[in-house]
Amino acid sequence: MRWNDLFADLEAQLQFGHWEAVEQDAAELTRGLWAELTLMDRLRGALGQRVRMVLADGRIQVIDLKAVGPAWVGGIDETSSVIILRDAILGIDTDLNRAVVPSRPLHAGPSVLAIYRALARRREPVQVVSRQGTTLAEGTIDRVGKDHIDMAMHARDEFRRSSSVQGWRIIPTDAIQLVRASPMGLDDIA
Numbered sequence: 001m002r003w004n005d006l007f008a009d010l011e012a013q014l015q016f017g018h019w020e021a022v023e024q025d026a027a028e029l030t031r032g033l034w035a036e037l038t039l040m041d042r043l044r045g046a047l048g049q050r051v052r053m054v055l056a057d058g059r060i061q062v063i064d065l066k067a068v069g070p071a072w073v074g075g076i077d078e079t080s081s082v083i084i085l086r087d088a089i090l091g092i093d094t095d096l097n098r099a100v101v102p103s104r105p106l107h108a109g110p111s112v113l114a115i116y117r118a119l120a121r122r123r124e125p126v127q128v129v130s131r132q133g134t135t136l137a138e139g140t141i142d143r144v145g146k147d148h149i150d151m152a153m154h155a156r157d158e159f160r161r162s163s164s165v166q167g168w169r170i171i172p173t174d175a176i177q178l179v180r181a182s183p184m185g186l187d188d189i190a
Contacts, residue, residue: 040086050065051064052092054093055178056087056133060093061178063075068109070109071112072085081181081182082178082181083178084177085112085176085178087174088176088178113144113173115179120140125154128149128180130175131175137171139165147172151168
């Protein structure tokens with residue numbers, strides 16, 4: 001009887017030790033997977049959710065997340081569609097731990113310049129907001145360069161007509177925090 005107890009105890013210790021090693025391996029694998037994820041991957045896992053972000057100008061932007069690109073996010077807030085640049089996001093106040101993280105990291109997708117070009121093609125009136133939170137321009141994006149956009153400035157509630165254009169502005173893309181369009185403006189672009 002004593003031998004049976006001894007062998008049972010040794011077997012239990014062996015199984016516990018094996019299980020502990022499996023748990024350690026799983027924890028290390030999980031840490032390795034997390035080390036490969038970018039913020040954009042985490043946000044992609046939250047598509048369809050309401051996300052609360054702290055932006056470069058210090059304000060809080062809440063959007064229903066609709067699209068995530070390599071360096072931008074798109075969604076709808078209480079008034080309009082917005083494209084927010086990754087570099088303008090200083091923090092996320094939404095718990096992304098429950099988001100389903102995509103199985104593959106995001107390496108491709110339309111660039112923010114491609115989004116700007118689509119807005120220009122559609123002649124969509126937009127508001128361009130700087131990293132300091134000021135409106136840089138309202139109107140229509142006329143052209144998109146490698147590192148800048150050309151804006152025809154006019155009221156956002158007017159179509160771009162030569163009679164409504166009040167001037168032009170060239171805006172470096174690295175000065176932009178977000179671009180705001182009508183609620184329907186980004187639906188089939190992003």
